[in-house]
Amino acid sequence: MKRIFLIIAFASFSLHSFAQELNNKFKTIPAKDPAVKEVIPPKEVAPKENPPSPVEKPAPLQVNPDELFKDRNVYKQDANVEGIFYRRNQFLGNINTTSATSTIMYRDAAFVDGDKVKVYLNDKVIEPEVFLNGEFKSVKIDLVKGINKIDIEALNEGFASPNTAEFKVYDDKGQVISSSEWNVGTGYKAVIVLVKE
Structure with missing residues (x-):
């Protein structure tokens, strides 16, 4: 009797395990919203073509340095010496x-x-020789309408090359309108263009 009871217990235990395996293999999960929503992809927008920007005309009274320095009667040709700028x-x-x-x-x-x-205004000498020291020296010029080209030519390089100078340009109200430094060799020029409107 014990054997029969043991066989029945064993068989029911096996069937119970097999039934659980079958039930766990695949279960469907019901959707919350049974209505199917169709996904619409976003429309592709063609890139906007920007019209070409209008070509800006250069200001008629601006001086182009490349054109300016081509005049070998007024400006010494640049030296192509490596390491000397x-x-x-x-x-x-x-x-x-x-x-x-x-x-x-x-x-x-x-x-x-x-x-x-040496200082020039529109290719005419206005200061034939100025010795540069630590104090500012000045020259006052009357501006003509249009281009007023100021050339400052290095007459020498002193004891230590190159010829170095600092300059400031003031308007008639005493306001600084430009400030810079130059480093040029003997015979070369630094050029400032004042355009009177």
Whole structure:
């Protein structure tokens, strides 16, 4: 009797285990919302074609340094010496102003070593020889309508090359409208263009 009871217990235990395996293999999970929603992909928007930007005409009274320095009668040709960058002309910019006059102040920007310069206004000498020291020196000019080209030529390089100078340009109200430094070799020029509107 014990054997029969043991066989029946064993058989029912096996069937119970087999039934659980069958039930666990695959169960469907019901959806919360039985209605199927159709997903619509977003529309592709073609990139906007920007019209080409209008070509800006250069200001008629601006000086192009590349064209300016081509004149070998006025400007010494740049030297192509490797490692020496001051044997060239230096363009210090176009400056627009409404002033009737302008004052240009300059001095030696580094060690005071005997640097000398010559100052031109529209290719005419206005200061034949100026010794640069630590104090600012100045020249006042009357501006003509349009382009007023100021060339500062290095007459020498002093004891320590190159010829170094600091300059400031003031309008007729005493306001600084430009400030810079130059480093040029003997015979080369730094150029500032004041455009009177």
